[in-house]
Amino acid sequence: MELAYSKTDEAFRKEVRAWLKKNLPKKDKAISDLMPHDPERVKRAKDWQRTLHSAGYVAMNWPKEYGGQGADIVRQTIVNEELVLARAPGMIGASGLQMLGPTLIQYGTEEQRRRYLPTILTAEEIWCQGYSEPGAGSDLASLRTRAEIVGDEFVVNGQKVWTSNAQFSDWMFCLVRTDPDAPKHRGISYVLIDMKSPGITVRPLVQMTGDAGFNEVFFDNVRVPRANLVGELNQGWMVANNTLFHERNMLGSTTRTQLMMQNLIRLAQTHQRYGKPAANDPIVRQRLSSLLTRVEAMKYHSYRQLTNAIKGRAPGVGAMVSKLVGTELNHDICALALEIMNSYAPLKKGAARVIDNGTWQYEFMFTLGLVIGGGTSEVQKNIISERGLGMPKSG
Amino acid sequence: MDFGLSEEQEMLQQSAREFLTQECPPTFVRAMYTEPDGFSRELHRKMAAQGWTGLLIPEAHGGLGLGMLDMAVLLEEMGRAAVPGPFLFSSNLFTLALMQGGTSAQKKQWLPRIATGDAVGTLAFLEEDDRIDAAGIQLKAKKTRDGYTLSGTKMFVPFAAVADVLLVAVRTKGKAEDGISLLLLERDSPGVTISPLDIFDQTRRVYEVTLQNIIVPKAAVVGGEDQGWKVLSRVIDAACTALAADSLGGAQKSLEMAVDYTKIRTQFNRPIASFQALKHMAAEIVSEIEPARSLVWYAAHAFDTLPREASRAASLAKACLSEVYAQTTNRAVQMHGGIGFTWEHDMHFWFKRAKWNEFAFGDATYHRERLAQLEGF
Ligand SMILES: Cc1cc2nc3c(=O)[nH]c(=O)nc-3n(C[C@H](O)[C@H](O)[C@H](O)COP(=O)(O)OP(=O)(O)OC[C@H]3O[C@@H](n4cnc5c(N)ncnc54)[C@H](O)[C@@H]3O)c2cc1C
Ligand SMILES: Cc1cc2nc3c(=O)[nH]c(=O)nc-3n(C[C@H](O)[C@H](O)[C@H](O)COP(=O)(O)OP(=O)(O)OC[C@H]3O[C@@H](n4cnc5c(N)ncnc54)[C@H](O)[C@@H]3O)c2cc1C
Numbered sequence: 080m081e082l083a084y085s086k087t088d089e090a091f092r093k094e095v096r097a098w099l100k101k102n103l104p105k106k107d108k109a110i111s112d113l114m115p116h117d118p119e120r121v122k123r124a125k126d127w128q129r130t131l132h133s134a135g136y137v138a139m140n141w142p143k144e145y146g147g148q149g150a151d152i153v154r155q156t157i158v159n160e161e162l163v164l165a166r167a168p169g170m171i172g173a174s175g176l177q178m179l180g181p182t183l184i185q186y187g188t189e190e191q192r193r194r195y196l197p198t199i200l201t202a203e204e205i206w207c208q209g210y211s212e213p214g215a216g217s218d219l220a221s222l223r224t225r226a227e228i229v230g231d232e233f234v235v236n237g238q239k240v241w242t243s244n245a246q247f248s249d250w251m252f253c254l255v256r257t258d259p260d261a262p263k264h265r266g267i268s269y270v271l272i273d274m275k276s277p278g279i280t281v282r283p284l285v286q287m288t289g290d291a292g293f294n295e296v297f298f299d300n301v302r303v304p305r306a307n308l309v310g311e312l313n314q315g316w317m318v319a320n321n322t323l324f325h326e327r328n329m330l331g332s333t334t335r336t337q338l339m340m341q342n343l344i345r346l347a348q349t350h351q352r353y354g355k356p357a358a359n360d361p362i363v364r365q366r367l368s369s370l371l372t373r374v375e376a377m378k379y380h381s382y383r384q385l386t387n388a389i390k391g392r393a394p395g396v397g398a399m400v401s402k403l404v405g406t407e408l409n410h411d412i413c414a415l416a417l418e419i420m421n422s423y424a425p426l427k428k429g430a431a432r433v434i435d436n437g438t439w440q441y442e443f444m445f446t447l448g449l450v451i452g453g454g455t456s457e458v459q460k461n462i463i464s465e466r467g468l469g470m471p472k473s474g
Numbered sequence: 475m476d477f478g479l480s481e482e483q484e485m486l487q488q489s490a491r492e493f494l495t496q497e498c499p500p501t502f503v504r505a506m507y508t509e510p511d512g513f514s515r516e517l518h519r520k521m522a523a524q525g526w527t528g529l530l531i532p533e534a535h536g537g538l539g540l541g542m543l544d545m546a547v548l549l550e551e552m553g554r555a556a557v558p559g560p561f562l563f564s565s566n567l568f569t570l571a572l573m574q575g576g577t578s579a580q581k582k583q584w585l586p587r588i589a590t591g592d593a594v595g596t597l598a599f600l601e602e603d604d605r606i607d608a609a610g611i612q613l614k615a616k617k618t619r620d621g622y623t624l625s626g627t628k629m630f631v632p633f634a635a636v637a638d639v640l641l642v643a644v645r646t647k648g649k650a651e652d653g654i655s656l657l658l659l660e661r662d663s664p665g666v667t668i669s670p671l672d673i674f675d676q677t678r679r680v681y682e683v684t685l686q687n688i689i690v691p692k693a694a695v696v697g698g699e700d701q702g703w704k705v706l707s708r709v710i711d712a713a714c715t716a717l718a719a720d721s722l723g724g725a726q727k728s729l730e731m732a733v734d735y736t737k738i739r740t741q742f743n744r745p746i747a748s749f750q751a752l753k754h755m756a757a758e759i760v761s762e763i764e765p766a767r768s769l770v771w772y773a774a775h776a777f778d779t780l781p782r783e784a785s786r787a788a789s790l791a792k793a794c795l796s797e798v799y800a801q802t803t804n805r806a807v808q809m810h811g812g813i814g815f816t817w818e819h820d821m822h823f824w825f826k827r828a829k830w831n832e833f834a835f836g837d838a839t840y841h842r843e844r845l846a847q848l849e850g851f
Contacts, residue, residue: 080477364842367846368841368845372790372845373765376768378768379771386475390478403757403761460753460757463756471737471748472748
């Protein structure tokens with residue numbers, strides 16, 4: 080066992096850190112944090128990803144022929160850690176980078192890889208995930224958006240919902256039903272849809288945080304070339320699961336959690352509650368330490384997953400728990416922050432006297448969304464017990 | 475970056491599991507429940523033959539010279555099997571204390587015998603008020619010309635009845651950390667009386683040890699006069715890590731037993747494993763055990779190679795596993811229904827051991843507070 084990164088990796092970390100110090104974009108006060116989808120913000124975010132890409136820091140572990148660096152996964156991990164520690168803006172092309180990209184590398188045709196991967200890296204094309212429907216959430220396989228084959232095109236009709244970022248996405252990786260008569264898992268196909276196609280309507284949905292992060296998407300005779308099919312016809316369920324696996328990995332990442340934990344401890348030390356710093360209260364201390372224990376466990380848990388990846392080992396049941404544990408942990412950290420703030424807790428972002436710019440309040444709500452998105456905690460538990468422990472499906 | 479076990483460690487894990495499946499099945503644990511000392515010298519010798527009793531002992535003294543991470547791998551397996559006996563106290567804690575602070579004569583006298591399994595050592599440091607910090611050590615040793623005399627009581631001494639030698643923590647000065655000394659005391663010495671405390675976890679026997687006008691020579695001091703806390707605090711870190719490793723194995727085993735049971739038990743015309751209430755319970759256990767395993771490895775690794783992080787890591791592991799093991803066994807009994815509540819079923823061995831592990835060397839609350847102090851908040 081060797082917990083430290085190698086000397087060359089540490090040298091690389093220094094390089095990244097120095098680069099970030101020089102190149103991190105300045106905050107623009109004119110653009111509200113509350114509006115992550117403001118066009119001006121989107122443009123700046125794309126610029127930022129492009130800058131990162133020119134430095135070679137985006138999806139470094141992708142093969143060279145598709146614009147990656149063919150570097151090992153440790154390098155990308157270091158970059159991700161440094162980005163979080165520097166409080167850099169998140170990458171706008173995350174769903175392309177972390178969900179579709181790895182799926183195309185595994186299941187896509189050579190043509191698809193060459194066509195789509197490079198523009199994912201540069202944020203030239205932003206992707207959204209078209210899985211959920213009004214009648215198909217946790218029970219994703221019961222989705223009904225239809226795609227009929229006419230000539231060498233699919234004709235798509237139906238509706239998606241909760242589609243994050245659809246309002247400014249260029250493309251959607253989408254699940255459609257191509258065989259209505261087959262058992263529900265066997266009639267689904269995975270297709271790539273150009274969001275500028277005629278017949279697509281996107282309607283933003285406002286989230287409880289106050290910003291419009293996700294959308295409804297309607298398809299009215301939308302034509303999609305057959306070449307945009309990923310994997311085999313009617314075999315999209317397997318491909319979709321692959322993407323979901325990558326999504327859960329992304330959602331289970333822990334560097335941000337560590338940072339939140341540090342901020343929480345600082346808040347507890349500085350904020351007075353009932354006349355003394357919150358951190359002096361033995362019960363608050365217990366709860367802080369309890370969260371810290373969970374955060375540290377997840378930190379070393381992620382090192383274990385990384386080690387498995389380096390050694391080329393199957394992820395195993397350990398990887399299945401990351402999303403469940405990680406998302407609930409983030410939410411619990413924010414919940415304690417609000418408790419510590421007491422009367423100050425319900426203040427909104429931007430309000431007079433709000434503590435820490437209202438980040439806790441925003442994150443408290445946002446992190447609850449992550450407990451639901453990508454498969455709810457209940458669904459994660461089904462996956463763990465069925466696939467991880469071999470317990471039978473519920474009657 | 476390599477946060478995983480080495481090939482050798484995985485081999486140790488594998489061979490330990492095979493050995494203990496053979497030599498320490500639940501029927502054996504059950505038999506030890508009714509043995510007066512709860513200890514099988516035969517099993518202890520067999521473990522010695524595997525090299526386990528000397529795992530941490532340097533090769534020069536007849537051991538394998540391995541580290542705490544290897545020990546943690548082994549202890550996890552022992553926790554799986556709920557191995558009864560003094561192994562953890564003798565071959566881990568007592569051994570470490572001697573390696574840390576022992577004179578070469580002391581090492582020469584005890585380490586080879588512990589490695590071969592001929593001798594058993596244990597730790598006598600708790601007293602009636604059950605504190606694991608330095609202030610809890612109040613038993614006074616009076617200095618004489620060539621040593622010390624002492625009278626008093628040590629509590630909860632593990633396996634004192636089968637130990638050949640006790641490491642007794644005494645106060646030679648002051649009130650805090652700067653006046654503690656550790657003394658080697660042979661169990662047969664005149665003035666030593668041991669009486670068993672009736673304990674529900676029969677795999678971990680403990681005793682009340684009364685010392686009456688004991689005379690100990692200077693040569694019996696481990697770690698220097700008044701300097702014992704340095705050794706003892708390191709032993710406490712080791713104990714937290716060791717118990718966490720044992721708890722990890724016990725929790726994993728309890729989970730497996732419960733899940734296996736739910737797959738064969740039918741109610742309402744189907745295996746109870748198909749009921750979501752039980753599936754989610756099982757999934758929650760896995761979600762606690764998997765991250766917890768990482769903390770155990772981290773604590774063991776830190777003990778070996780990151781001295782500045784060792785105490786913090788030990789508290790993290792102990793705080794976490796104290797709860798995880800107890801909660802796991804609770805739920806595992808629940809998943810077994812009525813049968814899990816019987817003496818005949820094996821489940822209660824782990825259930826009880828979880829409680830022992832939970833409170834020994836500081837429970838979760840204690841370690842969370844220690845953690846808060848170490849973190850500086
Ligand atoms: C912030 C956010 C962003 C999202 N972004 C996207 C996106 O970009 N693209 C996309 O396709 N989707 C997206 N989603 C949708 C997300 O995947 C679904 O919300 C999620 O899968 C749950 O489905 P549902 O909302 O229909 O809830 P339901 O499935 O109706 O669930 C309601 C409740 O019932 C429980 N439940 C349902 N089935 C079971 C079961 N079998 N056992 C036990 N409990 C059960 C659930 O756990 C939940 O508590 C997003 C969601 C959120 C919150
Ligand atoms: C101390 C004690 C005293 C008792 N005294 C008596 C007595 O005097 N007279 C008497 O007749 N009985 C008595 N019982 C028996 C008791 O009623 C049963 O143990 C109890 O009903 C559970 O049944 P079981 O043991 O067969 O467990 P099982 O039914 O096999 O249950 C095993 C596990 O599966 C779960 N499970 C089972 N079905 C479902 C489901 N549909 N959904 C979700 N989870 C499920 C259970 O909750 C449990 O966790 C006693 C039991 C105990 C522990």
